[in-house]
Amino acid sequence: MxxxxxxxxxxxxxxxxxxxxxxxxxxxxxxxxxxxxxxxxxxxxxxxxxxxxxxxxxxxxxxxxxxxxxxxxxxxxxxxxxxxxxxxxxxxxxxxxxxxxxxxxxxxxxxxxxxxxxxxxxxxxxxxxxxxxxxxxxxxxxxxxxxxxxxxxxxxxxxxxxxxxxxxxxxxxxxxxxxxxxxxxxxxxxxxxxxxxxxxxxxxxxxxxxxxxxxxxxxxxxxxAPSTPGMKYRHYTPNATVIVVERTENNDQLALIRDQFVKYPKEKIGVLKTGLSAKFDLEIDLGDTCDMVARNLFSGLRDMEKLGASVIIVQGISEKDEGLAVMNRLRKAAKYCIT
The missing domain is CATH 3.90.870.10 (DHBP synthase)
Structure with missing residues (x-):
């Protein structure tokens, strides 16, 4: 067709x-x-x-x-x-x-x-x-x-x-x-x-x-027996391992992200940033506000996949406003969530 x-x-x-x-x-x-x-x-x-x-x-x-x-x-x-x-x-x-x-x-x-x-x-x-x-x-x-x-x-x-x-x-x-x-x-x-x-x-x-x-x-x-989409099955997953580094009051997201590079030394790792100033060899900046991250999240996952990343690390955001939906989608896409 x-x-x-x-x-x-x-x-x-x-x-x-x-x-x-x-x-x-x-x-x-x-x-x-x-x-x-x-x-x-x-x-x-x-x-x-x-x-x-x-x-x-x-x-x-x-x-x-x-x-x-x-x-x-x-x-x-x-x-x-x-x-x-x-x-x-x-x-x-x-x-x-x-x-x-x-x-x-x-x-x-x-x-x-x-x-x-x-x-x-x-x-x-x-x-x-x-x-x-x-x-x-x-x-x-x-x-x-x-x-x-x-x-x-x-x-x-x-x-x-x-x-x-x-x-x-x-x-x-x-x-x-x-x-x-x-x-x-x-x-x-x-x-x-x-x-x-x-x-x-x-x-x-x-x-x-x-x-x-x-x-x-x-x-x-x-x-x-879901009454609406998005409740039963894994969703939003690219052809890569997605790791979400959650945002909490006490954790150091940058340190946790760098830890993943040590754990996966042979993988091509991409980072989806949501506010970090640190630079990575393969990165996409989704924005530093909840609405910007929401707008760019799915395209960011797709673009990182096209760039050949086998592991995608995503910097999590606060669950305020659109952040609640962003984190809902990321947790469904992720193989691991790290705090």
Whole structure:
């Protein structure tokens, strides 16, 4: 199969929408990462997402809508749960996914058989235009091979899915760089199941009793039968050994990083820095603020892999703001976390 790389003009958005209406899959940009979309109402179309990615069938998908009215129509005759009214008003469109009761017109394959549906309204204009042009919601996980770092450029998608999908809409670099926050307001108390672009600090202003999965509580049933992506399987992993040097109040990150060079004398080691002034032979500076690191993390892992690093050491950051999502992704990618 030839994969067309389409600049996201109005004409090409129309072309991509036509492909999606035919039950095909198309990669498209969002403000978080590139998604691999298919008609969320059509089982056969959604199956092509799993086939292209090599994604396990028990890993559910997030559904993207172009407006709150599209979500209301999707859920009808039920309404959007009232707990979400304030967060939707503040965070949509944007990098926040909510869990709602699964409507009957959504195929089981989308939710991996669970009774909840993960859904969001993306902030990216191209994504919303595409969904609006389709007239139906799009199921869309990240547009990469399952388990790999998520793509933040159309080129990343082409490298992995070229030849597997018919088209990629190129909308440039993604602004956020990390996937959306997943909020389960149906639970009591409500919980963030996956941290992302909508930060814990900002969500706590709207939901004061909000918990964070794996930080405030653990629920083994969520790992056995996940209700949202990113909970069961190892993710975000390049073709290299990833070692994360965590940031704590007392540790010396530079000394710990240098220790790894002693432990792996025969490996080609690359360092992803997040504020260190020390220089390394092979290094990429991700930035020294949480939002910069979030934006550059996945591309940094991919670039370091291309540079031939067999070991990638990442300088961890504080878990404040976007740092919570950054460290969540790094711990999933890492073979070792060092404190």
């Amino acid at each position: 030839d994969t067309e790389l389409l600049q996201a003009t109005d004409e090409n958005i129309e072309k991509a929408a036509h492909l999606l209406s035919q039950g095909k899959v198309v990669a498209f940009p969002t403000e978080t990462v590139y998604g691999l979309g298919a008609n969320a109402l059509q089982k056969e179309a959604v199956e092509k997402i799993y086939q292209a990615k090599g994604r396990p069938s028990d890993n559910p998908l997030i559904v993207h809508v172009s407006s709150i009215n599209m979500l209301r129509d999707l859920l009808y005759p039920n309404a959007i749960p009232p707990i979400y009214e304030r967060v939707i008003s503040k965070f949509w469109p944007g990098p926040l996914t909510i869990l709602v009761p699964k409507p009957s017109n959504i195929p089981d394959i989308v939710t991996a058989g669970q009774n909840t549906l993960a859904v969001r309204l993306p902030a990216h204009e191209i994504a919303r235009k595409l969904i609006e042009k389709c007239g139906f919601p799009l199921a869309a996980p990240s547009a990469n091979t399952s388990g790999r770092p998520s793509p933040t450029l159309a080129a990343h998608v082409f490298e992995e899915l070229g030849g597997r999908i018919p088209a990629i809409l190129d909308g440039g670099s993604c602004d956020s760089g990390l996937e959306s926050t997943v909020l389960d307001g149906i639970r009591n108390p409500p919980a963030i199941l996956r941290p992302g672009g909508a930060t814990l600090e900002s969500l706590l202003q709207e939901i004061p009793n909000l918990l964070v999965y794996r930080k405030d509580f653990v629920d083994k049933s969520l790992e056995q």
